[in-house]
Amino acid sequence: MRFLERIADAVSVPVAIQNAPEYLGTSLSNAGLRELNRQHPNIAILKAEGSTTYINGLIEETEGVFYVFNGRGGWNSRTISGPAASA
Numbered sequence: 001m002r003f004l005e006r007i008a009d010a011v012s013v014p015v016a017i018q019n020a021p022e023y024l025g026t027s028l029s030n031a032g033l034r035e036l037n038r039q040h041p042n043i044a045i046l047k048a049e050g051s052t053t054y055i056n057g058l059i060e061e062t063e064g065v066f067y068v069f070n071g072r073g074g075w076n077s078r079t080i081s082g083p084a085a086s087a
Contacts, residue, residue, distance in 0.1 A: 001028075001036065008040035016045035023049070030061035037065050047071065 008015050017036075021027030028036075036043045046066040048055055055070050 001032065004036060004043065005040060008036075008043050011042070013042065014045055015040070015043045016047060017043065018047040018049070020047075020049040030058050033058075034062045034065070037062070045069075 004015070004017060017028070017033070019028050019033070033046065044066060046058075046062075047069045048058055049071060050058075052070075055068065059066075059068055
């Protein structure tokens with residue numbers, strides 16, 4: 001997480017994270033992602049890899065603060081969530 005924090009501190013543009021537990025064998029928790037955004041609001045884009053159930057839970061548990069893209073095994077969907085959607 002420190003690596004992501006250093007990147008976010010070094011730039012003034014939105015930062016994207018890809019969370020792909022199936023391929024990496026580890027995952028950032030939803031609570032961890034939310035805390036990253038609280039401390040570094042420019043960490044605002046998430047490329048998630050998971051089922052619809054997982055993605056819906058992620059969006060709910062992170063309070064909808066991320067622009068979320070989903071994809072699995074090379075199949076990508078359009079943006080499925082984002083702060084601007086509610087504006």
